[in-house]
Amino acid sequence: MQDSKSVGVVIPQYVQIDKPLQLKSGLSLDSYHLVYETYGQLNAARSNAVLICHALSGTHHVAGVYADNEKSVGWWDNMVGPGKPIDTNRLFVIGVNNLGGCHGSTGPASIDPRTGKHYGASFPVVTVEDWVETQAQLAEHLGIKQFAAVVGGSLGGMQAMQWTLDYPEKVRHALVIAAAPKLTAQNIAFNDVARQAIMTDQEFYGGNFYAYDTLPRRGLRLARMLGHITYLSDDSMAAKFGRSLRNGELSFGFDVEFEIESYLRYQGDKFADLFDANSYLLMTKALDYFDPAGSYDGDLSSAFRVAKANFLVISFTSDWRFSPERSREIVKALLKNKLNVSYAEITSSHGHDSFLMTTPCYHQLVRAYMDNISI
Amino acid sequence: MQDSKSVGVVIPQYVQIDKPLQLKSGLSLDSYHLVYETYGQLNAARSNAVLICHALSGTHHVAGVYADNEKSVGWWDNMVGPGKPIDTNRLFVIGVNNLGGCHGSTGPASIDPRTGKHYGASFPVVTVEDWVETQAQLAEHLGIKQFAAVVGGSLGGMQAMQWTLDYPEKVRHALVIAAAPKLTAQNIAFNDVARQAIMTDQEFYGGNFYAYDTLPRRGLRLARMLGHITYLSDDSMAAKFGRSLRNGELSFGFDVEFEIESYLRYQGDKFADLFDANSYLLMTKALDYFDPAGSYDGDLSSAFRVAKANFLVISFTSDWRFSPERSREIVKALLKNKLNVSYAEITSSHGHDSFLMTTPCYHQLVRAYMDNISI
Numbered sequence: 001m002q003d004s005k006s007v008g009v010v011i012p013q014y015v016q017i018d019k020p021l022q023l024k025s026g027l028s029l030d031s032y033h034l035v036y037e038t039y040g041q042l043n044a045a046r047s048n049a050v051l052i053c054h055a056l057s058g059t060h061h062v063a064g065v066y067a068d069n070e071k072s073v074g075w076w077d078n079m080v081g082p083g084k085p086i087d088t089n090r091l092f093v094i095g096v097n098n099l100g101g102c103h104g105s106t107g108p109a110s111i112d113p114r115t116g117k118h119y120g121a122s123f124p125v126v127t128v129e130d131w132v133e134t135q136a137q138l139a140e141h142l143g144i145k146q147f148a149a150v151v152g153g154s155l156g157g158m159q160a161m162q163w164t165l166d167y168p169e170k171v172r173h174a175l176v177i178a179a180a181p182k183l184t185a186q187n188i189a190f191n192d193v194a195r196q197a198i199m200t201d202q203e204f205y206g207g208n209f210y211a212y213d214t215l216p217r218r219g220l221r222l223a224r225m226l227g228h229i230t231y232l233s234d235d236s237m238a239a240k241f242g243r244s245l246r247n248g249e250l251s252f253g254f255d256v257e258f259e260i261e262s263y264l265r266y267q268g269d270k271f272a273d274l275f276d277a278n279s280y281l282l283m284t285k286a287l288d289y290f291d292p293a294g295s296y297d298g299d300l301s302s303a304f305r306v307a308k309a310n311f312l313v314i315s316f317t318s319d320w321r322f323s324p325e326r327s328r329e330i331v332k333a334l335l336k337n338k339l340n341v342s343y344a345e346i347t348s349s350h351g352h353d354s355f356l357m358t359t360p361c362y363h364q365l366v367r368a369y370m371d372n373i374s375i
Numbered sequence: 376m377q378d379s380k381s382v383g384v385v386i387p388q389y390v391q392i393d394k395p396l397q398l399k400s401g402l403s404l405d406s407y408h409l410v411y412e413t414y415g416q417l418n419a420a421r422s423n424a425v426l427i428c429h430a431l432s433g434t435h436h437v438a439g440v441y442a443d444n445e446k447s448v449g450w451w452d453n454m455v456g457p458g459k460p461i462d463t464n465r466l467f468v469i470g471v472n473n474l475g476g477c478h479g480s481t482g483p484a485s486i487d488p489r490t491g492k493h494y495g496a497s498f499p500v501v502t503v504e505d506w507v508e509t510q511a512q513l514a515e516h517l518g519i520k521q522f523a524a525v526v527g528g529s530l531g532g533m534q535a536m537q538w539t540l541d542y543p544e545k546v547r548h549a550l551v552i553a554a555a556p557k558l559t560a561q562n563i564a565f566n567d568v569a570r571q572a573i574m575t576d577q578e579f580y581g582g583n584f585y586a587y588d589t590l591p592r593r594g595l596r597l598a599r600m601l602g603h604i605t606y607l608s609d610d611s612m613a614a615k616f617g618r619s620l621r622n623g624e625l626s627f628g629f630d631v632e633f634e635i636e637s638y639l640r641y642q643g644d645k646f647a648d649l650f651d652a653n654s655y656l657l658m659t660k661a662l663d664y665f666d667p668a669g670s671y672d673g674d675l676s677s678a679f680r681v682a683k684a685n686f687l688v689i690s691f692t693s694d695w696r697f698s699p700e701r702s703r704e705i706v707k708a709l710l711k712n713k714l715n716v717s718y719a720e721i722t723s724s725h726g727h728d729s730f731l732m733t734t735p736c737y738h739q740l741v742r743a744y745m746d747n748i749s750i
Contacts, residue, residue, distance in 0.1 A: 025627035125627040185612035185635040189604045192636045193597060195629060196643075200593040202577050218575040222568060222597065229564045237560035243666070250664060252400035252500040254570060254656060258663070260560040261567045268571075281629060288633070289625065291618065 035104030040088030053152035062095030108278030121207025233351030410479030415463030428527035437470030483653030496582025528730035608726030
């Protein structure tokens with residue numbers, strides 16, 4: 001087994017982009033900034049750069065820890081690091097917080113230079129295409145003309161796909177994990193209930209809660225609780241919680257009774273203090289909007305005609321949010337274009353969250369694929 | 376094809392039970408009333424009575440219409456009526472609103488005679504066993520010593536099962552449709568998010584919103600939207616709504632955009648004005664608590680040892696709330712006790728809602744089973 005250590009202490013960096021950004025919505029941003037982290041070293045040929053795109057609640061902090069908080073481990077620290085499947089001994093790995101996020105990049109909680117107030121509800125709706133555009137600006141800033149790979153899970157996988165469509169020359173490999181070519185009605189429905197929970201919270205104030213020195217915690221908590229149900233598989237919830245009672249016996253009341261209730265409420269409470277409600281709306285909207293085949297009458301293979309990248313597509317058996325069937329749709333469209341695609345459906349009980357787990361054959365697969373990328 | 380008509384105009388009836396009711400919670404009710412409807416005629420031998428048990432949001436109004444509102448069709452009017460699968464030309468069919476409900480039976484919105492105020496949050500948590508006890512009181516009031524059949528879907532099916540356990544002599548046939556022997560962690564999780572939505576609504580006032588002349592509409596609306604997602608199958612949502620846009624194009628905003636959002640919000644709004652929030656909490660709690668095997672170390676067949684009824688168990692292929700696998704657990708437990716059980720898994724795309732639909736082979740099956748019941 002290879003010697004695996006964490007990347008260690010990392011320091012976020014910022015880039016200010018003063019070039020106007022034309023958004024898909026028709027609106028534009030005069031300027032914006034992005035927070036990002038890098039791990040490993042960019043080689044002389046600048047041919048070993050790998051971009052990691054985060055998902056709904058993800059951040060630029062992909063791996064390592066912060067000096068002042070050893071518990072602040074990056075969300076994909078098990079995947080990215082020296083000797084890990086995405087090997088920072090060999091690769092230069094970049095994590096960036098997307099526009100509209102709430103971890104340092106320009107977003108609803110940022111101050112709008114035009115008004116001097118928080119963007120709040122006036123922050124424009126952003127799409128996956130907009131994000132790729134900003135990530136391309138970051139690449140330019142770092143002197144990277146082409147990525148060895150663009151990697152992402154879930155919404156991150158959608159960004160990886162979009163890279164191959166918008167910048168076919170700039171991405172050699174795309175790793176599309178636990179993703180889908182577009183959301184189903186059921187996916188959109190869950191997102192809309194989450195949004196409505198936030199937007200009907202009396203402390204949301206139409207998105208301008210900053211001015212009232214409050215947070216729409218109730219709504220964001222509900223949104224997160226609901227999200228968690230969709231991230232876990234029925235079986236894993238049964239195995240982990242089943243019908244276990246918190247206090248050993250029925251209470252005939254409405255406080256926490258079952259362990260699953262305790263878990264969800266804990267997750268919800270934690271999240272409500274950490275994540276910006278407006279960012280949550282924007283992230284779910286970007287998910288809903290992603291639909292490359294939409295401009296091609298629903299024909300995904302037509303959408304992928306421009307792509308040149310090599311693909312690794314991965315799905316997980318128990319993922320019912322973005323099921324293996326969704327990944328197979330992607331693979332079929334890629335094959336129709338005679339693109340190089342490797343596909344694996346990994347047996348896992350962890351549901352949609354599987355892409356964050358360390359299932360051995362999943363990590364071995366990513367490692368093998370990444371090791372095979374010439375830099 | 377048989378001539379099928381509705382039962383026509385019906386009039387709800389009330390029964391006041393002044394016998395104290397000992398609840399599973401340990402609390403008791405000195406007295407209570409139940410609203411019910413009957414269709415057809417009780418025969419001289421009183422051998423043709425069929426009890427219909429409603430589900431989470433169901434009522435006593437199973438079939439027919441009210442004189443003052445021809446749109447007020449009973450929730451199972453397609454199943455119950457003259458010449459219908461549950462044939463009121465032959466059977467005496469009873470629908471009753473369960474205790475804790477909000478359609479006329481004693482519930483949280485009723486006035487507590489001890490205080491002169493709405494029960495509100497002080498209404499005791501009620502269980503499926505408690506409901507069967509009250510239904511037995513109703514049967515006694517109607518002079519019915521034994522039911523030819525007790526029928527129910529979802530939570531109603533749980534009541535049908537409970538009848539065979541609590542009153543083995545009083546039920547000849549149990550029709551258990553789209554039910555489960557107990558809820559999974561995922562089921563409980565969805566119920567808890569719904570309850571939290573209601574209970575954290577600032578206009579819930581701990582369940583005593585009656586005193587504030589308001590309703591926790593936001594929370595109840597969210598609960599119903601979420602419920603609807605679980606009642607429909609992924610495929611039927613895709614077929615019915617897909618990614619259709621309400622206004623033909625993306626709006627890059629957070630108002631209703633996709634047709635599925637419009638549908639869910641409409642359903643939520645309607646429900647929020649019609650259903651009592653406290654009743655919703657009670658109904659989901661009864662669902663969570665139902666677990667006959669719980670007193671037998673999880674062994675459902677031990678629980679059914681006392682049963683004598685004949686069973687018809689029905690599941691629907693696309694039901695992911697109470698999947699066919701859950702019905703098979705019931706069937707296995709019944710077979711272990713050498714009980715007469717007929718089982719069918721009906722092919723249907725309507726998800727959990729299938730039990731309310733008119734899928735031909737489903738209705739033919741129920742008709743055949745019911746016609747075969749000797750009265």
